[in-house]
Amino acid sequence: MKNLFYVVVLAFILASCNQKSNLKEDTTTREPNSFAIVIHGGAGGIKKEYFTEEQQEAYTLKLEEALKAGYAILEKGGISLDAVQAAINIMEDSPLFNAGKGAVYNSEGNQEMDAAIMDGKTLNAGAIANVNHIKNPILAARIVMDSSSHVLLSGKGAEILAAKYGIEMVDSSYFFTEKRMNQLKELQGKEKTKLDHTAFLINNELIDDHKFGTVGAVAIDKNGNIAAGTSTGGMTNKKYGRIGDVPIIGAGTYANNLTCGISATGTGEYFIRTVAAHEVSSLIKYKGLSPAEALHEVLFNQIGPLGGEGGMILLDKNGDVYWDFNSTGMFRGYKKSTGETKVEMFEKTN
Numbered sequence: 001m002k003n004l005f006y007v008v009v010l011a012f013i014l015a016s017c018n019q020k021s022n023l024k025e026d027t028t029t030r031e032p033n034s035f036a037i038v039i040h041g042g043a044g045g046i047k048k049e050y051f052t053e054e055q056q057e058a059y060t061l062k063l064e065e066a067l068k069a070g071y072a073i074l075e076k077g078g079i080s081l082d083a084v085q086a087a088i089n090i091m092e093d094s095p096l097f098n099a100g101k102g103a104v105y106n107s108e109g110n111q112e113m114d115a116a117i118m119d120g121k122t123l124n125a126g127a128i129a130n131v132n133h134i135k136n137p138i139l140a141a142r143i144v145m146d147s148s149s150h151v152l153l154s155g156k157g158a159e160i161l162a163a164k165y166g167i168e169m170v171d172s173s174y175f176f177t178e179k180r181m182n183q184l185k186e187l188q189g190k191e192k193t194k195l196d197h198t199a200f201l202i203n204n205e206l207i208d209d210h211k212f213g214t215v216g217a218v219a220i221d222k223n224g225n226i227a228a229g230t231s232t233g234g235m236t237n238k239k240y241g242r243i244g245d246v247p248i249i250g251a252g253t254y255a256n257n258l259t260c261g262i263s264a265t266g267t268g269e270y271f272i273r274t275v276a277a278h279e280v281s282s283l284i285k286y287k288g289l290s291p292a293e294a295l296h297e298v299l300f301n302q303i304g305p306l307g308g309e310g311g312m313i314l315l316d317k318n319g320d321v322y323w324d325f326n327s328t329g330m331f332r333g334y335k336k337s338t339g340e341t342k343v344e345m346f347e348k349t350n
Helices: 002-022 053-075 080-092 137-147 155-164 178-187 268-273 276-286 291-306
Strands: 036-044 113-119 125-131 152-154 200-202 205-207 214-220 226-232 253-256 260-266 310-316 321-325 329-336 341-344
Touching: 036 053, 036 080, 036 260, 036 310, 036 321, 053 080, 053 214, 053 329, 053 341, 080 113, 080 137, 080 214, 080 226, 113 137, 113 253, 125 137, 125 155, 137 155, 137 226, 152 155, 214 310, 226 253, 226 260, 253 276, 260 268, 260 276, 268 276, 268 291, 276 291, 276 310, 291 310, 291 321, 310 329, 321 329
Parallel strands: 125 152
Antiparallel strands: 036 214, 036 329, 113 125, 113 226, 200 205, 214 226, 214 260, 253 260, 260 310, 310 321, 329 341
């Protein structure tokens, strides 16, 4: 029996060594005082032919504005959490995106918005769900993280906490846009939700929301700390009370200094079922996959076969930017301390 014990122990040690040898050694490092930010404005059936030149320019300028807002904070030595928050604020204030001002209507004709933010250094996180009077939901998520012992608050409770800490509250009429109301009317009574679709006309107006409705940002500051945040209005004609992946930490939002920060956009139910953002981080940490390999594995081999669609942006511990999507396109962009900047909307270019 004693000899058998030693044989078992030896076999265990050899198996562990073999497992470790299969991992790819990470030999890259982050440049001192370097920083970066990457953002997205939704993914889906985003094709160039769906957008006029004026619309393309409008989206490009707004994405660039969001990048500059976050970058300015990082450049001055600010923390990644503040940079993520600033970038998302810009997109929440724009009717171009399905978050904040541009949030879509649920089946009852109301907005129900979700948001989350996470600190990769402490793994502290805050999220809110099903709110419709908070002008900038990402600010409320930050309050939950910084000023409560909770991670996720929903509905009235989230709004009470936000108001207590001075977050700007607005009447629900603030979120009204004719385009979003037209989208709801087109779907009401059909028991359908609209995520990705081909172009359709209402009163001769091209409804150009060929995308999933989420905005997000990931940043790394000069101290090497990563933060990730996401904000969404959900899906048009969703059932009231529906909560997607955005405020579910590890599904649509995740940050960990040991690996990466991630913000996702897409069919939230599938990102929840696969715990998508955390899965990418785990594949990097435990299986030694590169960020690009991990993103592809989750999007194309886990979410895709289930019927899910969307994309993710990622910023790793070395400050390198990655993104991937299994939909037609994704609004996305990044800006690094090296001066490298990119904004894209349509199919992948690399």
